[in-house]
Each structure stands twice: as C-alpha cells, then as structure tokens.
Amino acid sequence: MTSKPDHTGSSQQRKPSRFVSADAPVGASAAAPADPRPTDTPRPGVHRQPTTDASAGSVRFVHTSDWHVGLSRHFLDGEAQARYTAARIDAIRSIGDLADREGCSFVLVAGDVFDSNLCPGQTVRRALEAMRSIRCPVYLLPGNHDALNAVTVYRSRDFQDAKPDHVHVLDTPGPFPVACGVELVAAPLLTNAPLIDVLGDAVADLPASRMRRILVGHGVAESAAPIEGNRAAIRLAPLEQAVRGGVVDYVALGDRHTRLAIGSTGRIHYSGAPEVTSFGDVGPGEALVVELPPSGGPAVRPHRIGSWRFVEVRRHVDTAADVDDLDADLTALDPKDRTVVRTALAGTLSLTLHARLEEVLERHGQLLAGLFPWERHTDLAVMVDGNELSDLGIGGFVDAAVAELVSRAADDPDRAEAARDALSLLYRLAVGSPR
Numbered sequence: 001m002t003s004k005p006d007h008t009g010s011s012q013q014r015k016p017s018r019f020v021s022a023d024a025p026v027g028a029s030a031a032a033p034a035d036p037r038p039t040d041t042p043r044p045g046v047h048r049q050p051t052t053d054a055s056a057g058s059v060r061f062v063h064t065s066d067w068h069v070g071l072s073r074h075f076l077d078g079e080a081q082a083r084y085t086a087a088r089i090d091a092i093r094s095i096g097d098l099a100d101r102e103g104c105s106f107v108l109v110a111g112d113v114f115d116s117n118l119c120p121g122q123t124v125r126r127a128l129e130a131m132r133s134i135r136c137p138v139y140l141l142p143g144n145h146d147a148l149n150a151v152t153v154y155r156s157r158d159f160q161d162a163k164p165d166h167v168h169v170l171d172t173p174g175p176f177p178v179a180c181g182v183e184l185v186a187a188p189l190l191t192n193a194p195l196i197d198v199l200g201d202a203v204a205d206l207p208a209s210r211m212r213r214i215l216v217g218h219g220v221a222e223s224a225a226p227i228e229g230n231r232a233a234i235r236l237a238p239l240e241q242a243v244r245g246g247v248v249d250y251v252a253l254g255d256r257h258t259r260l261a262i263g264s265t266g267r268i269h270y271s272g273a274p275e276v277t278s279f280g281d282v283g284p285g286e287a288l289v290v291e292l293p294p295s296g297g298p299a300v301r302p303h304r305i306g307s308w309r310f311v312e313v314r315r316h317v318d319t320a321a322d323v324d325d326l327d328a329d330l331t332a333l334d335p336k337d338r339t340v341v342r343t344a345l346a347g348t349l350s351l352t353l354h355a356r357l358e359e360v361l362e363r364h365g366q367l368l369a370g371l372f373p374w375e376r377h378t379d380l381a382v383m384v385d386g387n388e389l390s391d392l393g394i395g396g397f398v399d400a401a402v403a404e405l406v407s408r409a410a411d412d413p414d415r416a417e418a419a420r421d422a423l424s425l426l427y428r429l430a431v432g433s434p435r
Helices: 078-101 121-132 155-163 200-202 236-244 320-332 351-365 386-390 397-409 416-431
Strands: 058-064 106-109 136-138 167-169 173-180 184-186 212-218 248-256 269-271 286-292 299-302 310-315 339-350 370-373 381-385
Touching: 058 078, 078 106, 078 121, 078 286, 106 236, 121 155, 121 167, 184 200, 200 212, 200 236, 236 248, 236 269, 248 286, 310 320, 320 339, 320 351, 351 370, 351 381
Parallel strands: 058 106, 106 136, 136 167, 184 212, 212 248, 248 269, 310 339, 339 370, 339 381
Antiparallel strands: 058 286, 173 184, 286 299
C-alpha cells in the first residue's frame, strides 16, 4: 500500500484530483489503469477463474460489509467468545466460497472490516490469512470503526506484513479501476466521526461514464434512520441523482448490520453483516451477490453466511405449563453452542415453580453459547407459601432462618427480593431439582 500522509483532522478530506491504486507506486497514472492483480501466475492455493466479461459491461461481485473482525461481546464468557471470534474469521472463508460458486470477479467490503484500529495483531493476521483463501481480488473500504486515522490498522506492521497481494485497501477517495470497463468509486472514512456526507462528496463532480461504476461507502443513510443535524448522514437524493444520471450503476453501503435496500432506484443497498453482532439484528448474517448487466438494473441476491444466532425470549411465566413451554422452546434451539439467548421473563411463581424455572435456565445455560436475563425487562416475583417451607422438614436452626427469611420477604421491601432468592435456593437445595 502506498505511503500517504496521515489524515488526523476532525473532518473528512476532499478528494484529490488524481487517484491511484493503494498498491500502485507513487506517481502511477490513473489514465491507463492496470489490472490490480500483478500476474497471471496463480498464487499458491489460489486459481483465478474469471467468469465475468467485464469488458462487455457486465460484472458480478460479492457485496459485503461490517465484518467487525475482533468484536467482543460482554455477555460471552472466554470459551464462547473465542468461538465467536473464530466464527467471524470463518465467515471470511464462507464469503470466498460464495464468490467462487457464483463466479464473482471480486469481493467488495463496504467498511468496518475490523472492529477497531486497536485489533490484536494475531486477529489481524488470521483475518488476512482467511482472505488469502479467497480466489479473486478483495477490496477493503475503511469505515468508522477502522478509519484511516493516525492509528489505522491498515498501516500497522501486522497488516502490512500479512496482506496478500490480491487484497487492496480503498484508501484514496475516488475512482479505483478493478477490471477492464469496471471501476469502484471509493469513499473511505478518514476519521471515526466524519463531518460531511462523504458519498455525496464523492459523486458531486463525477461525470457520467460508460464504465460500470460501483460507489462504495459506509455510514447511516438519512432515509434508513433520519438524524436531524447530522452533517455526516448519507443523503439519498445525490445518490439517486447519480444513479439516474448514469454516473454510477450501483451503490454498495455498509454500517447497518442487516440487509436493506433504500430509495426507489433498486440500486442502493446495505449488505448487512455476515455474522450476527447484536440482538437488534434482523435476520441471519448475509452477503449479497450483485450482477450488473450490460443494460438495465442490477440483480441482487442475498446469501446466508452466518452461523450464530442472538435470540430474545419474552415470556409470562405463572404456571407449570408456562415453565414447561419455555423449557421446550429452549430445547428446540439449534445449534445451541452458537446461540445466545437473552430472556425477559415476567410473572409470579411459587417457590416450587421458581425452583423449577431456575433448574431449566441453569440446564440450558450449560448448553447454549450464552443465556442471561435482560434485567430491565425482567419482572419475576416469588410467592412465599409457608406450607411449602413447612413441608421441607429440615428442623433445627434452619427452621429459624426460614422463618426470618419469610418475615423479610413479606415485611421488608428493601430486602424482600434477596430474601425470596434465598428461600428459593434453600428450597432447591432441600428438595433437589423439581420436575
């Protein structure tokens, strides 16, 4: 990658008047772009099999984004977090397999390849090793998580040392040739918090062309999530005008973690993340295969990539049947080792049923990648029945402790919840796991 000045200002820089490949020598001319692939000799383990006649104006590629390699989740323990990190690396290989099956000419990643510019070197190298297995060129756009700022991961020694020749960083705003008759128009983020609409800036002075052009950017589009006063929000009108005016043929966006088409042209798409990142994600992790024909609109097809699921379970649990239904639904989840469940349970339970509920949650928690309560949406009350406790028949000082806990559960608001939890635990220890 060509050494360039660091962009450390608080605002996005205007595009220069001349553009070169991230891997081209300084001073290379943009007038006669070479194929970024350096030779026709295959790399070890990689066999280029171009099936798209780009010179005729058609191109097929994978549009993906928001890989967030190195992402950690606070609700995953060490073992589950390690598998989750590995799954994000595996998703890169799955995208390469998809590109190969579909005969794609390249893979385009629309920002946030890495979750942070401080991503550990080992993780960076493993991600690049996964990219090495992709059998076509890969183009990476810096997003807000991995912006081209003073500490960008793309200029780190780990990245530079491990980057395969067919992986290219779109580190310069403007046109970037990818094949005969096809070019990307890149809008990389030079800061984590840009102050302008970088995509609107990218197409503002761009003339119409016979080239197949793909505009690639990263950010929140105002039509997808209106944000008043956000100068960096992607404005839809300039993009649609660029599409209708023949300036660009397709707009590849990143930032949203679920697939979304915006506008009325059918040519502006968020690909979504290839692996789930939060409970707010809608649908599975996906990538898009896009085909731009010689004329007419693109064909855009989503493909399932992800293997993890984040599931919310909202339930009222007041009866034994409610607890049994919850047990059955958790049992049906598959694969459990790649499923995280957040529960929002409400209801009033006897000590017996509460003990049964805790046994169900504990048992499934040992199988699932994660199982935890959504505290602010959890409202479970335990009804203390003296008859349940008297039937325990423990005797001695334990009976005195039970009597005190029952009194606190009934009369001491500040300690009622703790007292009920203690009684529930005592009940479970005394009678075992009720079924």
